[in-house]
Amino acid sequence: MRKLTLRTIAKSKQRPNLILHVLGLTLVLVGGALLLSALVELTVGDTQDWVPLLAIGATSTIVGYFLQEATYISERIARIEVFAAVTISWVVMSLIGSLPYLLTKTFTRFDNALFESISGLSTTGATVLQANPDNPIIFDASKGILLWRSLSQWIGGMGVIVLIVAILPALGNWGMGLLQAEAPGPTGERLTPRVRHTARKLWVFYLGFTVAVSFAYLAAGMDFYEAATHGLTTVSTGGFSIYTKSMGHFDSALIEWIAISAMFIAGASFSLLYKLIFGKPGPLLRSIEFRVYCLVVLVAVSLTFLTAGAQHQTADGLRNAFFSVTSIVSTTGYGTVDFVNDWTFQAQSVLFFLLPLGGMAGSTSGGVKLVRVLTVGSFARREIMNQLHPGLKRPIRIGKIVVDNSVASQVLGFFILTLAIFGGGALLISLSGEPLLTAFSASATSLGNVGPGFEEIGPSNDFTQINPIGRAFSMVAMLLGRLEIYPIIVALTRLPRPSRRLWRRITTSRIQAS
Amino acid sequence: MHVIIIGAGEVGVYLAKRLQYEGVDVAMIELDPIKAAKVSNKLDIQVVVGSGSSPVALKEAGIEKADILAAVTQNDEVNLVASLLAKENNVATTVVRVEADELHKKDAANLLQAAGVDILIDPDAETADEILTLIGANGAKEFYQMSASQLIVLGATVTEEAPLAQQALTSIYASADNAFLVGTITRDEKTIIPRGDEKLLPGDHVRVLCQRSDQIRLLQLLGVTAKKARRVMILGGGAVAERLAGRLCSAGIEVTVIEKDSDRADALARRLEKAMVICGDITDTELLLQESVGEADVVIATTGEDASNVLACGFAATEGTHFTVAVIHRLDLLAMVKRFGVDASLSPRKASANAVLRQIRKGNVHSILESDVEIDEFIIGPDSELDRHSLADISLPKNLLIGAVTTRNGISSIANDQTEINAGDTVIVFGTSKAVSRLRPKLGS
Incomplete structure (x- = not known):
């Protein structure tokens, strides 16, 4: 007779459920990150924060483990399930991520804890954390919590689901769908014929890149803890720092140049970078998007450097210009210089226009991404020419590559949705009583997953400057921005009246036939 | 000499007719009995009804004594198989017509060698190349390169302003130090080989042999004004047009292609990055006006329909296009199309x-x-x-x-x-x- 354990019970009632299966795996991964934070707090920390971290981590891991044991993924899945799986996983992940902040009393208010959690997971990097009253250079939180804060960005950067696709055994055809729903950027470019291998390579690259950057920081003078937390948030283009003055705290040109390079690289396509590392530089160098990316950075740096003000036209000023531009373009959001108070309005406006832009598709950066801007640009050119030549046939192109009409219309839809959400959010926040520029930049920085905004929410301030309505919108916008709008909207359109089939899949059982 | 021609299409029939003058024995293989009968009524050659890829038909056509096999059907596969069979029968030379683009690329060389192909011909590519030469010929309407690289034959029409008009050839030669020689004169649609006392009249179409370096001087003497092609409009989007457009675009010339079939136009637009591809009917004068056909320096009509090509070229000429080229498939039409404002006409078969x-x-x-x-x-x-x-x-x-x-x-x-x-x-x-x-x-x- 088989031993009756929880596991065998779970196994014996295995039912096909993509959503719960993905959710379970997500919980295991998040739980793992929390346990790691607990361990660090226990060994190097000086508070009792490891207890709640351990408790949440362990609970999450165990619940997640049984969830995924109790379910499996069937070959037959509806598209809506893929979107629902991604959306639900992210929402649950955000909720669990907020628990450590609440239970360790880092935040007393739930909305602040949730804001910090979403800002972390979505790699935005906007914070509501306050400075330590005794030591204003660091935040008022324990080492374990600050590590969790950085880890949450790292998890969110490449995406939990991409990781799940990477580690799950052979998965049928839906892997690419999931990957596209979560991976940043409109193209699900495959590095290998199998999705799983592609996802795995992306994560291996991500891990290796993180280790490399952390070691560079270490070598440049950070201590081990500082190097790890900043490495995690640089590569994920998150931008959380453990110091209130962000990267400016270290006051080291070397560290800043390392950060500039790492942020620039993190804003480039990981699959092209992967090819570069393995001896094929052609695809990256020939990529029009990469060339435009370089151009955008160089032009923005020159413009900000020239307009920031006479006192900034020094070597330090140039570095600061580089830092701020790469930080905003890659949507990291680190700061060295308080551009809101130190720079002229012209230089600020350059940065403002970079806010919603983002880096390349397939990077960890947020924003609309350059490939979409190029697509829309080509579309606009076609429409202009069409006015003169009604019969004109002109495919939408990025460089020489033809973009399929279906892809192009998806991109256009994305653009329109982005504009609508950005505009609507800006209106909402300003109606709630915030100044115009604050409202616009809050909307843009949240949707673009950047971090800092302008006026009241500049690099030296935080999002507590904004009223709760603004913060509530920002939370939604950050998640929308991270998942690139469609998955959430699609899942939401079905939410008021979920199809019976979907609802049954989430809640009730359908016992395996064999 | 014994030559086997496979395919009684226009290329094949024309070829057979020419070879008769050479005193060559010609055997032709044609699948379609009606076409075969037509050819055998018209020409004094052996006609075998059958497939060019059939060893039986080839044997009947006398493959074992053949010196040359010309496989010129519109079917690449049949042509290649025929070539293969010819090589098995020790035919010295095979001439194979291949239209598929990928077979003209370098990496197909092994395949062609394996199929025993000695000479590869591609009517579309050759037509496109001929048109390109014409565009670069400073206003000449025909351009023939001789085997000696410095010698060319230009075809052009003598204009009213031509300094040479009304002069006898002997006096022209004397005054020009024998730098060139008028080979033919076409007047009232009749072509003659002129003697020295012949006079050049405005409206004569002449073909003149000259050194390449004298090309521009000669055209000036004939009163031909050249205009550098900056804008080219290609009507029809077939293989000839695609090749032309690709070459012209890479030479930095502004190219507009008009193609009727929407799917084909889409495909062209995808492949031709710089050309402007427009979907529409080339005989729709409204469309041609809308695309300002008159402002094009050169208009090239390449559709499969001779009448449409001539019509469109004629319209373009009245709108002010400097130079019009029409692809004409029916050889008997070539002579008369000049009347309709077509400056140059050529045939892929030719x-x-x-x-x-x-x-x-x-x-x-x-x-x-x-x-x-x-x-x-x-x-x-x-x-x-x-x-x-x-x-x-x-x-x-x-x-x-x-x-x-x-x-x-x-x-x-x-x-x-x-x-x-x-x-x-x-x-x-x-x-x-x-x-x-x-x-x-x-x-x-």
Whole structure:
């Protein structure tokens, strides 16, 4: 007779459920990150924060483990399930991520804890954390919590689901769908014929890149803890720092140049970078998007450097210009210089226009991404020419590559949705009583997953400057921005009246036939 | 000599007709019995009904004694198989028409070699190349490159302003130091091989042999004004058009392509990055006006329908297009299309037939198709009766002219009475097909 354990019970009632299966795996991964934070707090920390971290981590891991044991993924899945799986996983992940902040009393208010959690997971990097009253250079939180804060960005950067696709055994055809729903950027470019291998390579690259950057920081003078937390948030283009003055705290040109390079690289396509590392530089160098990316950075740096003000036209000023531009373009959001108070309005406006832009598709950066801007640009050119030549046939192109009409219309839809959400959010926040520029930049920085905004929410301030309505919108916008709008909207359109089939899949059982 | 031609299409039939003049035995294989019957009524050749890829049909056509096999059907596969079978029967030369683009690329060389292909011809590509040469020919309406690189034959129409108009050829030659030679004159749709006392009249279409370096001077003397092509409009989006557009775009010329079929237009637009591809009917004058056809420097009509091509070119010419080129498939129409405002016309069949003839005669053939007049190049054999004679001493057949002589050292000169011919020289001959066949025995071997 088989031993009756929880596991065998779970196994014996295995039912096909993509959503719960993905959710379970997500919980295991998040739980793992929390346990790691607990361990660090226990060994190097000086508070009792490891207890709640351990408790949440362990609970999450165990619940997640049984969830995924109790379910499996069937070959037959509806598209809506893929979107629902991604959306639900992210929402649950955000909720669990907020628990450590609440239970360790880092935040007393739930909305602040949730804001910090979403800002972390979505790699935005906007914070509501306050400075330590005794030591204003660091935040008022324990080492374990600050590590969790950085880890949450790292998890969110490449995406939990991409990781799940990477580690799950052979998965049928839906892997690419999931990957596209979560991976940043409109193209699900495959590095290998199998999705799983592609996802795995992306994560291996991500891990290796993180280790490399952390070691560079270490070598440049950070201590081990500082190097790890900043490495995690640089590569994920998150931008959380453990110091209130962000990267400016270290006051080291070397560290800043390392950060500039790492942020620039993190804003480039990981699959092209992967090819570069393995001896094929052609695809990256020939990529029009990469060339435009370089151009955008160089032009923005020159413009900000020239307009920031006479006192900034020094070597330090140039570095600061580089830092701020790469930080905003890659949507990291680190700061060295308080551009809101130190720079002229012209230089600020350059940065403002970079806010919603983002880096390349397939990077960890947020924003609309350059490939979409190029697509829309080509579309606009076609429409202009069409006015003169009604019969004109002109495919939408990025460089020489033809973009399929279906892809192009998806991109256009994305653009329109982005504009609508950005505009609507800006209106909402300003109606709630915030100044115009604050409202616009809050909307843009949240949707673009950047971090800092302008006026009241500049690099030296935080999002507590904004009223709760603004913060509530920002939370939604950050998640929308991270998942690139469609998955959430699609899942939401079905939410008021979920199809019976979907609802049954989430809640009730359908016992395996064999 | 025994030649087998596979395919009684226009290329095949034209080729067979030409080869008859050469005194060559021709056997033709054609799948369609109706077409086969038509050919055998018209020409004195053996016609076998069957597939070119069938060993039985090939045997019937006398493959074991054949020297050349020309597989010119529109089916690449049949042509390649025929070539393979020909090589198994030790046929010396195979000429194969292949239209698929990928088979013309370098990596297909092994396949073609395995199929025993000696000469590859591609009517569309050859037509496109001919049109490209015309566009670069400073206003000439025809352009033929001779085998000696510095010698060319230009076809052009004498205008009212031409300094040479109303002058006799002898006085023209005298005043121009024999720098060029008028090979043919076409007047009232009749082409003649002119004698020295012939006068040039405005409206004459002449074909003139000259040195490449004299090209621009010659065209000026004929009153032809050249305009550099900056905007080109290509009507029709077939294989010829695609190749043309690609080349013109990479030369930095602004190209507009008009294609009727929406899917084909889409495909073209995807492949031609710089060209503007417009979906529409080329006989729709409204569309042509909308795309400002008159502002195009060159309009090239390449659709499969001769009438549409002529019509569109005619319309473009009245709108002010400087130079119009029409692709004409029916050879018998070539002569008359000039009346409709078409500056230059050429046939894809003609181009590929010339390629085959060049091979068979081992000389350069540029036949002019509007009548039986042709330009040829021959090498003088050591036992030729012309050897070591100056042109003044030779009696040539009627309707024949020797235009230029290229010595073995590669020195070319335009012929005059004093020019001497030696064995080993290459001569360029203008003449009717009959006159040329009468000249051939005198050339030695």
